[in-house]
Amino acid sequence: MADKSLNKQIGLKTFGKGKQSSDDQLAKINQLALEPLSADQVYVRRFLVAHNGLDRDRERFNDELLEQFAATLPGKGMFLDGHPSGWNGSGAPGSGRWFDAGTEFMSPAEFKQLTGEDLKLPDEINQVKVLWGESYLLKDISYIDEWTKLIDAGIVSFVSIGFNAPRKSITDDNGNYLYGEYYPNGEALEASLVWLGAQPGASAKFAKGNQPEQPNCEEEIRMKEFLKRLEKALGLKQALTEDNALDRIVAQVEEKDTQLEAKNQEITGLKAAAADGAAYRKSLVDDAIRFGTLIDEVPTDEAAQKSESEFLTSLPIERLKSMRDKYETRAREKCPTDPVFIGKDEGDRQQQNNAAQQKGKQSSGKKDFTSAADNELFATVGK
Secondary structure, eight states, X not given: OOOTTTOOOOEEEEESOOSOOOHHHXXXXXXXXXXXXXXXXXXXXXXXXEESSOOTTSEEEOHHHHHHHHHHXXXXXXXXXXXXXXXXXXXXXXXXXXXXXXEXXXXXXXXXXXXXXXXXOOTTOOSEXXXXXXXXXXXXXXHHHHHHHHHHTTSSOEEEEEEEOOEEEEEOTTOOEEEEEEOSSOXXXXXXXXXXXXXXXXXXXXXXXXXXXXXXXXXXXXXXXXXXXHHHHXXXXXXXXXXXXXXXXXXXXXXXXXXXXXXXXXXXXXHHHHHHHHHHHHHHHHHHHHHHHHTTSSOSSHHHHHHHHHHHHTSOHHHHHHHHHHHHHHHHHHOTTOGGGOXXXXXXXXXXXXXXXXXXXXXXXXXXXXXXXXXXXXXXXOO
């Protein structure tokens, strides 16, 4: 063990599950990483690193020094196979990194329930102050996988802090040595996995279910992935969270319903327009067939006219209209008196004229033009 005035191995068991990190943990990790890391790239573990109780060497950390450790441990290296050689900064860099730390008070009974250890405190102290630390390792490094399996199995359990801090001896009124105390100003230099640390609690005897509560990160990540997929499927611009998901989805469904109703109305209008367009196209085809027949461009037999109708139906509307107009012009020139070109009023007048002329041819003698029966003018105009 190195000079206690400078460094000391302090160890307690690991806590929590080394699973996916939460968003808050990942944000702190990425403040240290030079390249952004995703949740599935890192293995996160929480450790109880130190406390203010008396250790096996009758030494302790005072409360203020633990606060300084909490402030200085993040960013420091985590070593998997004991402290770096020399404890003075020499040796290889760590394989992991501490990204967060904090302190917490608990009663001696709570500490025992958590760790299985009876912790001895100085007479004037009745609360245990513990230092928590959180570290991360990279999953895609082959040898890291072996370590994480050993950690998860409880085989590799203990962590020890390397630090700088002054030390003093605490004595009673008669000058008898009571214990040694490390006090400010101090700094956490690193923390490592070791076979056993100096402080009680460095043991695998932990009551199951008493580990510090950790979020169910796997479930949380699955929920966030689901919300992201849902957000993409619905085309939402605002991110979905568990708090706003229901309201956002209801609002989106209502908006989609409104849009669907508008689309249905639009489709109804388009169907009507399509029906009108189909009727117009059919009238153009029928006219083209009728006029084409008059000018001998379309055969008169039924099979030929059906084939011609199918061809004309396939033409673009402008070309079909142009062909119909061309056939009509030629048909009017060829057959100006054909009934197809005479409107109803004109046809009625011509029919009455013909009837009057025929009657005149059949009568003999002088006509009485005052008689409506003998006067064509009354026959053609009087009705």
